[in-house]
Amino acid sequence: xxxxxxxxxxxxxxxxxxxxxxxxxxxxxxxxxxxxxxxxxxxxxxxxxxxxxxxxxxxxxxxxxxxxxxxxxxxxxxxxxxxxxxxxxxxxxxxxxxxxxxxxxxxxxxxxxxxxxxxxxxxxxxxxxxxxxxxxxxxxxxxxxxxxxxxxxxxxxxxxxxxxxxxxxxxxxxxxxxxxxxxxxxxxxxxxxxxxxxxxxx
Numbered sequence: 001x002x003x004x005x006x007x008x009x010x011x012x013x014x015x016x017x018x019x020x021x022x023x024x025x026x027x028x029x030x031x032x033x034x035x036x037x038x039x040x041x042x043x044x045x046x047x048x049x050x051x052x053x054x055x056x057x058x059x060x061x062x063x064x065x066x067x068x069x070x071x072x073x074x075x076x077x078x079x080x081x082x083x084x085x086x087x088x089x090x091x092x093x094x095x096x097x098x099x100x101x102x103x104x105x106x107x108x109x110x111x112x113x114x115x116x117x118x119x120x121x122x123x124x125x126x127x128x129x130x131x132x133x134x135x136x137x138x139x140x141x142x143x144x145x146x147x148x149x150x151x152x153x154x155x156x157x158x159x160x161x162x163x164x165x166x167x168x169x170x171x172x173x174x175x176x177x178x179x180x181x182x183x184x185x186x187x188x189x190x191x192x193x194x195x196x197x198x199x200x201x202x
Contacts, residue, residue, distance in 0.1 A: 013146075032101050
């Protein structure tokens with residue numbers, strides 16, 4: 001596909017990015033999820049996993065050699081240096097996979113969406129023709145993360161604070177989907193963004 005059809009989807013942790021991506025996919029948009037690629041980058045037997053163990057020790061592994069994400073998360077969200085080291089292991093692999101995916105799409109694909117949580121933090125927004133941000137009120141974000149990940153409020157806020165403020169991401173976005181309201185309200189916004197993308201890139 002053409003470079004001008006590369007669209008990024010981002011937001012904050014627990015702001016509804018994956019929901020927006022799956023709804024766009026249901027509308028026929030090719031999508032890819034960087035989080036899934038990140039998990040694959042450190043799967044058992046990969047060079048990524050070997051690098052993680054070399055940096056963080058075997059204590060971050062389960063008995064089956066899968067990464068214990070809770071243990072690793074507790075380390076990297078408490079230490080910016082450790083988080084940077086983990087990102088240095090994972091992000092190049094994910095970046096190559098996303099670039100390869102875009103290159104594999106049919107030439108007549110008008111646009112395709114890559115969900116990339118740390119898009120702005122890593123300065124990757126410049127690589128995309130437009131950015132969609134999924135956003136919600138920060139208080140709702142804390143509640144969702146606590147419920148989803150089983151974290152206490154302090155841990156949830158620590159993880160949110162490791163990312164850019166959602167307000168700044170909204171300010172920079174070409175398209176915004178607010179996920180505070182009902183599913184019907186969110187769906188209406190997604191349909192509107194899809195229509196706008198078709199009008200612009202098709």
